Amino acid sequence: MTLEELITDHQKKLGDLDKVILRYVLNNKEVVSQISITDLAKATYTSKSTILRLVRKLGFAGFSEFKYFLKASVKKEKAPTEMFSELQLADIIQTIKGLEHIEWEALTDHLRNASTIYCYGTGFTQRKALDEFAKNLLQLGKRALTIPNKTELDMAMEMITKDDVVIIASLSGETENIKENLFMWTLKNVPVMSITRFGENTFANHADFALHYKVTPFSVFKEKKVESLVALAVVVDYIFRKLTESMLEK
Known part of the structure; x- marks a missing residue:
């Protein structure tokens, strides 16, 4: 660990x-x-x-x-390694193990009862993952909106209430210009779910539900580091499956 x-x-x-x-x-x-x-x-x-x-x-x-x-x-x-496929597998396994600690009943209750589920990703990969998640939620009859940029997020702030849920996906969990939005959601008692890499960060600390994914950087060339976010997609898919199970049980 x-x-x-x-x-x-x-x-x-x-x-x-x-x-x-x-x-x-x-x-x-x-x-x-x-x-x-x-x-x-x-x-x-x-x-x-x-x-x-x-x-x-x-x-x-x-x-x-x-x-x-x-x-x-x-x-x-x-330690140098060229087993990039093994690193990917290890990231996915550690991510799934981390999800075992989540209070899934409470989390899925919030999603199931939410009037609207707002999804925001701080980067391109995060936005793509949440966009697919929002599309899948439509199959469950849930109203989900993916907010494409900070300007539109700020415009939507007045519409987001405690009856909704906000899902925010980030790598670091420290994106400065989103912290003010996070503060306002806290004041308004808006349920927030953060999805960030493993470790202590601002988004996770202020979220009602903090989910994490493992990212192990690897070198393609001497000075070139790659950070694959494949485990983020695993988390998003896991949430959808847990919500589906919860809705079928109810």
Whole structure:
């Protein structure tokens, strides 16, 4: 299991200080795997006791065990591989395993009872996946709208109410110009479902339902990294299947 997956599994236990520390760790894995707990506390302006509580929330006995885990993670990430098909399979398997932790009954109840399901993707691939999802929902008699861009999303804000559901798909979950929309949905009690890559992020933290997909970058050429979002399509299809099962049961 990766650090991003651990964070996802334990996200409900994490406080604001925990997230500050984890952001630093995620951006500096190799450095953190070599430094002391005192150095990490100084770097994150926290305390040793706060860091100890955090690593225990993640399932580690202490900081030394956490550092060993980080070292192994860094070594694994650096390991070269040409088995791109195996990476794809691993991403899909980890994604499906992560979906086992979702409260599906509550999620499907919201979708089933929603007046309108609004879908927004922050990038081209995300929009395409949600567009197919919205088309499939029509087969279930559900009203779904895919919003194509930020301008139209802002125009639709007044129409979106607590009787609807918003589904937002992103890679990072940190798209700046969407955070203001997310804040307004929270104020209006609009149910929000986020679909982002594994790990702690703003969209997941503020969503009523946070779903995640695994993305393992791989190098095609020396300096060229590719991030395949095939696992995003798996999540979207999984949601549709779960909703279909729920509607057939009712």
